Amino acid sequence: MARRSFLPGARAANVIIALGAFALGWAIYVRYALLEQSAVGLACRGVETATCETRALVITLFGQSIFGIVAVATAALQVLRPSLVLFTLALMATGMGLVFYNNNLAGLAGGLLLISFARPWRGATE
Template identity: 80%
Template sequence: MAYRSFLPGPRTSNVIIALGGFALGWAIYVRYALVEQSAVGLACRGVETATCETRALVVTLFGYSVFGIAAVATSLIHLIRPSAVMFTIALMATAVGVVMYNNNLAALAGGLLLISFARPWRSARA
């Protein structure tokens, strides 16, 4: 019994592209508008706004490589058991990890996502 390789359909691909683009855009905005701006860092001293709390949370998370670890973990889960939902989550985590200073782990996760296209997909039998 032959299995088909993991390849999402057209509608699923559109959703994956949209969510991946959203994650990438969010990461770029947070990095270049909140984290790297020294004026924002100075303005956030002693102030508790949603922007300052988001900045502090993101700085803490990339200090512990959470974005890269999440990208690798979700990519491994997708590699073991392929599904469109897990691929989307792994792609979003990889995009955020690449932008947010977790390049090494996120690049590994991107490689695992590429390898996952060669794995058979359990829900589609030829």
């Protein structure tokens, strides 16, 4: 008996799209409103606000390529064992990795996510 390939249903796809758009929007906001504004960088010197701590955390994370590493790791797990949760997390991490300068690893994760659509899915209904 052949199993159906991984393909989220309509409701799951709507949730995945919403969460992916949220992650991408948040990453774009942080990059262009907090990271690339020199005025924010100057204002954050010696100040400990939530905005400045978020800025420092994101700079540390993309400096270590954490967004790209998380994207590749979750996408690889998605290829090995497809699930909606892993796909959603991998998509969110891939979007953030592409925005936060981790393009090589996030691009690889995007390719792995595309490959995961060809994998048989245990959660599929015939």
